[in-house]
Amino acid sequence: MTQNYKVVTHPVTQTLEELDNAFREFVTVLLTDKPFPLNAIQAYQVSVEFFSTFFGQCKDLFHSQETLRFLNQSGFDAILTDPFFMCGAILAHHLSLPVVFFMRGLPCNLHFSAPQSPSPLSYIPRTFSFNSDHMTFFQRVENALISLLELDYCNGLYGEALKLSSEVLQRDVSLTDLLNSAAVSIMRFDFVFEYPRPVMPNMVFIGGVNCAKEKPLPKVQNSGFFYIEKAKI
Template sequence: MAPAASLSLCLCLLLASGFGHAGKLLVVPMDGSHWFTMQMVVEKLIPKGHEVVVVVPEVSWQLGKPLNFTVKTYSVSHTQEDLNREFNFVIDSQWKTQQEGGVLPLLTSPAKGFFELLFSHCRSLFKDKKLVEYLKQSSFDAVFLDPFDVCGLTVAKYFSLPSVVFSRGIFCHYLEEGTQCPSPPSYVPRGILKLTDTMTFNERVWNLLSYMGEHAFCPTFFKTATDIASEVLQTPVTMTDLFSPVSIWLLRTDFMLEFPRPVMPNVIHIGGINCHQGKPLSQVHYLSSHMKGGAALGDEFVPY
């Protein structure tokens, strides 16, 4: 697990490349546990002189908390209750998916409404003309984004800015297509099948069918996101169009835990930090009592 300081140092070096001064960074985050990790990195950039502006929806779980950097909010068409209700559909569907196996039940059930709600954030952002004008006039050096809701990719393309993706991974096949990294289904298992890199012939067939299924299904699943991006950019776009211009991929995985395959120079495995940084253990006092002859009666850790 790489420490947050190492992540921020890596990001600073990448963003500062070619500049003789601190950079101006636009951050388009994702709510929930995604933000726990990204926030640690963003906060490390402030003491290094970087100017950071974070754009968030007014309805969220974690993004509305007080922060020590500039935050710009935009209104959305749903309430906190709507967000919670749709997320509960996701939880219920995920439990069912774990029991039945596979990922399609999650994505084709009513839980899909949660993703539609997330995708709609981007339309709300660009409807805020005052915010869009502010972002346009701010002359940012790069966009630091979580690609889960796709909006950060649309923002980067709209403002023609270099983009830095910060993610555990990308759903569907868009990571391989966006980075142009070879990932032949004959050798590299698809994540949803939980196969190893020593597949039997039958497993390779299933892996190929899964790969073909992703190509058939994923454009439909992301249709709302690409429709919104097409409206904003005023030209038809696909998910591959949005992922291809990414400048740097910071993947929160360890290369040693990935399947053997080549990666491009702009793909950097930075280690897995996927939750809020833990607090140090409370100080404890070790007590030990012993019987005659050295036999221990018991040991106890007592916090104080």
């Protein structure tokens, strides 16, 4: 079998234990049931720490001149990346390459707002509202307030990414600048299981791609079918 890819590694400063601990703390806080707005505040705090820990690998990438030289000289046609940590998006701008996003979603509704896909507040609940698409008047007010705070929220969450991208690209960069240039966004969820909403034509939904291989259904005795049919009659 011909190998069609090459794995290139670069040195990082974080240990695997540090990454594991950051991830466990992040999941623990998100799964702890707390009332609003305490749940949103704690989720924000742990998210900033989580992002800062994992984004250190991106800083290490841009500090590795050997790796950057290899990427510049390889003549790639495009970059395929999950933009959650923004590193691939920053790298695509740095190398002036088209970028394809492969993702489940982004905080602050960025995967819809960056490409200017409408997100009606009347029936599209924001993440930390924990509402459904059937909201009361006051829940819609809460939804609107959360949406107003999202920009500041994500600017704080992705502060280190914005700082690094401005240094690398030598200009002021916003989150929208990093994310709105995707040629295609491959979304790892099924549109029919989400809230109904308008989407942009370059969004492709491939829900189920991450699911484990299904197991065959157990065989059922014929007598069981006869019994069920009789019960229905």
